[in-house]
Amino acid sequence: MHKNKFPSLIRLSIALIFFLFLYTCASVPIGFGVVLQKDIKVYSKPTLKSEIAFSLDQSSPYDVLAADLQDKDSVSKLLWFKIHQKDKVGFISKEEESIKNNVLNFLPVTGDKFGLVTATQLLLRETPSTGGKILGRLATRDIVELIEEHSKKVTIDEMQGTWAKIKTKDGKIGFAFTAYLMRGVSPDVLSKTETIELRQTGWAILKKDPSKIFTFSKGKLIPSSEIPYELKKDAEVYFTNKLVTTQGKVYFYISGEKAPNEYDYDHSDDETKIVYSGYLPSDILKTYSTHSKLYLSNHQPSLNRNFLETIDKALDGNADLATVRETEHFFGKKKVYHVEVDRKSIYVDDEYPHTRNLLILKEGNSYTNLHVGIGNIEFTDLDGDGIDEVMVTETSGRSGDISQILYQFNGYGFNSLLAFSGYNGECGHITYSGSSIFRNSTNCSKESKEKIKIFEYVLKKGKLVPVR
Known part of the structure; x- marks a missing residue:
């Protein structure tokens, strides 16, 4: 009887060791996560149908125990992270927008694990955000080690990259934005790179008159003391490229062109369009990702800064804030601005910039x-209730096609009352007289009249009433 006792104990010990091994592996972190907003829900199982186990504590990072776990209950096959925070274990969804925007999961870097700084200065931060405490400043061509990285790309100052946890050559650990790191397999490989040419666009203002302008050929910068008269202190220039030399100096390629001639279909005069071009050293330039940031940093605008930033955001950073023309319109106690603003042109002599029309609601501060568009905006009180209706008309270039929408303010935005898209100039466009709104057919051919629906409405108490 006792002969079988020890083999049984041995088998039991092996099983216990095996299960302990599995438990340990399941509990060893493969990465970590950072919470950027409160009340992020953690589920008890990797499915939205499970119960909420707990909410993430914004003040503490958490461990990532597993990644890309399949959600068998989801038709869309959501992927999940298994996490651990303060003795609690649960799951967060990788695909949920709220999670994407407010939680960053960092996993070990699997590709090139070293980076060479290509910025004139790269900030090392305590947390992975532009508001994180600054721990240090990395110089051009400094080499760092990437430890863990967030997979989701973000755009900061028009540059796209990721946040990574890095280690500097003097042992500091923090977070950096990887758009300004050139990746490599080793510090030796990166340190041997010669002059680096990178694509980067933006605007700059000259801090002083340049003494030289450079061309770049066969890996060398060639200086010239013949400086175009346009390049003086306080001049605003557009740049498209950046050079990082072996000595750690940075140069930006600036260029100025004449606006293209709309009748020059074969571009035969391309060579005569160049006003100036070449590389200038970064130490005589103040650079900005967009012209609006340059404008707001170097001028004292008469308009509210938040107002100007809203305009610029609507135009994706391409607004020429020096050209803003605004008029106020009241809808009861609400104020709406009609704004006309030009898109900032990269040409030095653009006499016909593209103008945009915006409608901006002001609530408190x-x-x-x-709304943003290129057409005409009219404010008219059609039903006599003291509150304007808004007609937005967009035209499509030479074709004469027209798009019209009649809007009514609802207290928070605009509802569409009536819409029309037409053709052949003004044939069939919406017009109004008093409270009557009708489709104009006076300029229509017989064939066009047959294709459009003629109508007439009267606007009464905010509602369209057909005229029979």
Whole structure:
């Protein structure tokens, strides 16, 4: 009887060791996560149908125990992270927008694990955000080790990259934005790179008159003391490229061109369009990702800064804030601005910039963009209730096609009352007289009249009433 006792104990010990091994592996972190907003829910199982186990504590990072776990209950096959925070274990969804925007999961770097700084200065931060405490400043061509990285790309100052946890050559650990790191397999490989040419666009203002302008050929910068008269102190220039030399100096390629001639279909005069071009050293330039940031940093605008930033955001950073023309319109107690603003041109002599029309709602000290377009905007009180209706008309170039929408303010935005898209100039366009709104057919051919629906409405108490 006792002969079988020890083999049984041995088998039991092996099983216990095996299960302990599995438990340990399941509990060893493969990465970590950072919470950027409160009340992020953690589920008890990797499915949205499970119960909420707990909420993430914003003040503490958490461990990532497993990644890309399949959700068998989801038709869309959501992927999940298994996490651990303060003795609690649960799951967060990788695909949920709220999670994507407010939680960053960092996993070990599997590709090139070293980076060479290509910025004139790269900030090392305590947390992975532009508001994180600054721990240090990395110089051009400094080499760092990437430890863990967030997979989701973000755009900061028009540059796209990720946040990574890095270690500097003097042992400091923090977070950096990887758009300004050139990746490599080893410090030796990166240190041997010669002059690096990178694509980067933006605007710059000259801090002083340049003494030289450079061309770049066969890996060398060639200086010239013949400086175009346009390049003086306080001049605003557009740049498209950046050079990082072996000595750690940075140069930006600036260029100025004449606006293209709309009748020059074969571009035969391309060579005569160049006003100036070449590389200038970064130490005589103040660079900005967009012209609006340059404008707001170097001028004292008469308009509210939040208002101008709302305008610029509506135009994706391409607004020429020096050209803003605004008029106020009241809808009861609400104020809406009609704004006309030009898109900033990269040409030095653009006499016909593209103008945009915006409608911006003001509530307290905040502003909300309600509409952006290229057409005409008219404010008219059609039903005599003291509150304007808004007609937005967009045209499509030489074709003469027209798009019209008649809007009514609802207290928070605009509802569409009536819409029309047409053709052949003004044939069939919406017009109004008094409270009557009808489709104009006076310029229509017989064939066009047959294709459009003629109508007439009267606007009464905010509602369209057909005229029979």
